[in-house]
Amino acid sequence: MTPPLLQLSGITKRFGPLEALRDVTFTLREGEIHALLGENGAGKSTLMNIAVGLLPPDAGTIAVNGAVQAVRNPLAARRLGIGMVHQHFTSIPALTVMENIALATGWPLRRQELHGRVRAAAAEIGWEVDPEALVQELSAGLKQRLEIVKALATNARILLLDEPSSVLSPIDAELLLSIIRGLTTRGVSSVLITHKLAEATSVADRVTVLRRGQVVHAGAISQTDVQALAIHMLGEPPPAPIPRTRTGGDVSITAANLAVERLGAGGSGVRDASFTARGGEVLGIAAVEGNGERELLRAIAGLARASAGRMTVAGPVSFIPEDRTTEALIGEFTLTENFVLSQGTAGPWVRNGWLDWPQAARRCADVIRAFAVQAPGPRAIARSLSGGNQQRMVIAGALERKPAVLVAENITRGLDFKATSEVHARLREAAAAGVCVVLHLADLDELVEVADRILVMVNGVLTELSPEATRIEIGRRMLGMVG
Amino acid sequence: MNRRTGWFVSLLPGAAALVIGLLVLGLGLALSGYDAVAALAAMWRGAFGSADAILSSLLPRAIPLILIGLGVGLSFRAGALNIGAEGQFYAGAIMATWVGLGAAAWPRALAVPAVLAAGLTAGMLWVAVPVVLRLRFGVLEVISTLLLNFVAEALVSWMVVGPLQETKHVYPQSDLLPLAARLPQLAGTRLHLGGILALGLALTLWVFGRKTLAGFQLRATGVNPLAAKVIGGVNTRRVFAAALLASGACAGLAGATEVSGTTYALFQNLSPGYGFTAIAVALLARLDPLATILTGLLFAALEAGASAMQREAGIPAVSVFIVEAVIIIIVLLSDVSRRKAIARGAGAES
Numbered sequence: 040m041t042p043p044l045l046q047l048s049g050i051t052k053r054f055g056p057l058e059a060l061r062d063v064t065f066t067l068r069e070g071e072i073h074a075l076l077g078e079n080g081a082g083k084s085t086l087m088n089i090a091v092g093l094l095p096p097d098a099g100t101i102a103v104n105g106a107v108q109a110v111r112n113p114l115a116a117r118r119l120g121i122g123m124v125h126q127h128f129t130s131i132p133a134l135t136v137m138e139n140i141a142l143a144t145g146w147p148l149r150r151q152e153l154h155g156r157v158r159a160a161a162a163e164i165g166w167e168v169d170p171e172a173l174v175q176e177l178s179a180g181l182k183q184r185l186e187i188v189k190a191l192a193t194n195a196r197i198l199l200l201d202e203p204s205s206v207l208s209p210i211d212a213e214l215l216l217s218i219i220r221g222l223t224t225r226g227v228s229s230v231l232i233t234h235k236l237a238e239a240t241s242v243a244d245r246v247t248v249l250r251r252g253q254v255v256h257a258g259a260i261s262q263t264d265v266q267a268l269a270i271h272m273l274g275e276p277p278p279a280p281i282p283r284t285r286t287g288g289d290v291s292i293t294a295a296n297l298a299v300e301r302l303g304a305g306g307s308g309v310r311d312a313s314f315t316a317r318g319g320e321v322l323g324i325a326a327v328e329g330n331g332e333r334e335l336l337r338a339i340a341g342l343a344r345a346s347a348g349r350m351t352v353a354g355p356v357s358f359i360p361e362d363r364t365t366e367a368l369i370g371e372f373t374l375t376e377n378f379v380l381s382q383g384t385a386g387p388w389v390r391n392g393w394l395d396w397p398q399a400a401r402r403c404a405d406v407i408r409a410f411a412v413q414a415p416g417p418r419a420i421a422r423s424l425s426g427g428n429q430q431r432m433v434i435a436g437a438l439e440r441k442p443a444v445l446v447a448e449n450i451t452r453g454l455d456f457k458a459t460s461e462v463h464a465r466l467r468e469a470a471a472a473g474v475c476v477v478l479h480l481a482d483l484d485e486l487v488e489v490a491d492r493i494l495v496m497v498n499g500v501l502t503e504l505s506p507e508a509t510r511i512e513i514g515r516r517m518l519g520m521v522g
Numbered sequence: 523m524n525r526r527t528g529w530f531v532s533l534l535p536g537a538a539a540l541v542i543g544l545l546v547l548g549l550g551l552a553l554s555g556y557d558a559v560a561a562l563a564a565m566w567r568g569a570f571g572s573a574d575a576i577l578s579s580l581l582p583r584a585i586p587l588i589l590i591g592l593g594v595g596l597s598f599r600a601g602a603l604n605i606g607a608e609g610q611f612y613a614g615a616i617m618a619t620w621v622g623l624g625a626a627a628w629p630r631a632l633a634v635p636a637v638l639a640a641g642l643t644a645g646m647l648w649v650a651v652p653v654v655l656r657l658r659f660g661v662l663e664v665i666s667t668l669l670l671n672f673v674a675e676a677l678v679s680w681m682v683v684g685p686l687q688e689t690k691h692v693y694p695q696s697d698l699l700p701l702a703a704r705l706p707q708l709a710g711t712r713l714h715l716g717g718i719l720a721l722g723l724a725l726t727l728w729v730f731g732r733k734t735l736a737g738f739q740l741r742a743t744g745v746n747p748l749a750a751k752v753i754g755g756v757n758t759r760r761v762f763a764a765a766l767l768a769s770g771a772c773a774g775l776a777g778a779t780e781v782s783g784t785t786y787a788l789f790q791n792l793s794p795g796y797g798f799t800a801i802a803v804a805l806l807a808r809l810d811p812l813a814t815i816l817t818g819l820l821f822a823a824l825e826a827g828a829s830a831m832q833r834e835a836g837i838p839a840v841s842v843f844i845v846e847a848v849i850i851i852i853v854l855l856s857d858v859s860r861r862k863a864i865a866r867g868a869g870a871e872s
Contacts, residue, residue, distance in 0.1 A: 358753075360752050360753070366752045366753065367749065367752070368749060368753070369742060369745050380749070380750065380756075381753050383755045384735065392736060394734060394735050396733075433753075
């Protein structure tokens with residue numbers, strides 16, 4: 040039997056007191072797609088970063104084609120034919136496709152020669168590339184392809200992909216998976232890091248599941264199913280779906296021919312949006328990034344002004360912005376300070392402009408308990424919390440105001456499976472209590488799972504789909520393909 | 523957290539920096555052939571050597587530094603980089619002189635508040651220009667406030683040979699302010715009412731920052747304006763403008779107390795760079811109002827000592843800038859390492 044293409048044996052890695060990986064063994068066979076599953080923090084990225092030479096292991100060996108190798112840095116990995124596509128784009132937006140590839144590969148910047156090489160490299164994944172296109176003008180899907188081309192351009196035979204679909208629209212994500220599938224016929228084997236079970240079962244040949252730094256399952260995809268994998272990943276059966284308790288509440292938002300100027304450089308802004316939303320429902324706004332969804336949510340939240348049309352929103356409105364670290368929380372502040380900030384003048388600890396800090400801290404401590412936030416206490420610095428716990432605090436702050444309308448923007452980005460389902464449950468609970476929840480999630484599957492009703496925004500125009508619309512229909516509509 | 527220990531520890535780098543700065547100065551003086559011990563002794567006497575040194579040299583110098591430093595600290599806290607305090611100080615001094623000269627016949631209880639209010643208003647108006655430029659046109663306040671310093675200095679130069687020149691039109695300075703417009707002094711010293719103003723203001727700002735919603739929202743705006751606006755619903759533009767205006771008012775007030783409490787007249791180079799030194803005063807105090815009193819006293823002591831050193835040992839007073847520079851560099855470096863420690867996840871402040 041031929042030795043495996045890539046074999047990681049007995050890998051252990053510690054970060055201070057935290058054992059990120061313990062005695063992990065991982066095998067990638069020639070010509071396969073191998074899904075590496077696990078929750079955030081399970082050690083998936085750490086393992087792959089070790090394979091590609093970004094992190095040194097504390098113990099264990101890396102063997103390529105049966106020969107043990109010292110992979111001290113990404114350059115050494117590249118020589119061994121290992122390329123990695125990172126979760127976040129690593130290209131320089133202001134440079135062209137060609138320049139970015141030259142930068143990654145070290146190819147000389149001789150224009151004519153480079154054109155040919157870049158085109159040939161892109162053709163490997165069926166991409167007719169314009170080498171002179173500026174990266175900042177590429178769509179997310181094409182940026183992702185550029186990352187793959189960069190990783191493959193130096194004759195990589197092992198491709199490590201870290202959550203590659205997390206930034207893509209559903210259609211782009213499916214295209215990506217078919218590209219990876221196609222690569223296997225060209226002798227490129229892939230490791231697909233993901234926490235999406237459906238992605239793993241639809242494309243991979245074999246699967247390895249990590250939980251808390253240890254391998255809890257490894258085997259062929261055909262021998263398992265989504266339910267079993269979820270139990271491996273979580274260590275327990277996943278929570279049952281939350282029952283819908285849709286009530287016909289009072290009308291909370293009405294918008295007629297609303298238009299909102301775009302915020303920031305990209306995107307369309309809102310051009311024409313008419314809808315009503317009621318208390319007790321979760322309204323999902325489906326859109327590919329930059330189609331006006333951001334402006335719509337912020338207009339509802341009172342953070343952007345309508346340039347035409349009209350909208351009435353029942354108050355109070357709570358808004359949960361997409362970016363926890365820059366908008367939803369002040370990382371340098373304590374939990375109490377963030378909590379006080381989020382309540383504005385509404386908190387009972389504000390009297391004639393004076394702040395009663397002890398009272399605020401007591402209430403914050405109650406909230407920390409009620410939302411099961413894992414934190415040393417209300418004096419903990421917000422930044423020291425994990426993403427999931429930060430998001431619990433943010434949601435707690437938003438609900439503390441007893442809002443009539445709760446607007447949430449990519450509220451689960453970067454959260455693991457458990458934290459995500461907890462956030463879903465909180466939103467459903469809020470709706471059950473009569474709050475009108477307006478939600479945008481980049482991940483369509485997730486949006487369909489949580490929302491009662493889906494509105495699609497394309498190029499700033501909002502349309503409602505029939506309740507029977509399938510995921511694929513919604514996806515096509517999001518890309519502007521009618522019907 | 524043990525707040526008292528934390529406060530004490532935060533003073534340590536400053537104290538160490540002071541010692542090192544003085545050592546560097548002493549070493550430099552010794553290498554240049556001066557008697558370093560005599561020079562440093564003269565410095566000590568100039569700042570703390572006698573009740574008179576403290577009350578008439580050290581404290582009067584500290585008053586403008588503390589007043590301006592409090593304002594600068596407030597604006598920095600809101601994320602507004604007002605480095606035009608020197609100009610706002612001069613604007614305040616001009617207006618205070620003008621009002622004071624016209625108030626000869628007024629009762630003191632009216633004239634003194636009028637002079638102070640004039641200085642305060644002028645400082646605020648002087649910084650109002652950068653506020654409008656920033657909010658309407660996006661001109662960075664760092665640049666506009668800095669440049670207006672030169673305009674203010676030129677304005678003073680013109681005032682003291684033009685509209686505000688003394689009656690004989692000989693010297694480039696204003697007439698002396700009438701008694702009614704002068705700040706009350708502690709008998710037999712040069713310590714004037716401005717000292718109480720500075721202490722009161724420091725206390726007020728400290729309470730404002732710790733105990734009021736507005737003070738908290740100002741701090742949030744400075745640390746993360748986006749979050750303050752999106753989550754806190756804070757009108758960050760208004761906070762930004764208010765903080766800049768208030769800091770201009772503080773500097774203008776300092777200009778008024780200087781002419782009505784110390785010099786009694788307006789002239790060129792009225793300020794030995796108070797507006798700039800006060801930035802260091804505020805930064806060294808980590809923008810904390812109470813600590814600003816201490817750092818203001820420290821820099822005042824260095825400058826009072828330096829002028830004594832020049833008188834007694836013939837060493838140029840500017841050599842004290844070496845000490846000031848060393849202090850600032852060391853404290854900034856210790857800040858960087860502290861921030862790195864926090865970033866490493868030590869959570870040192872929790």
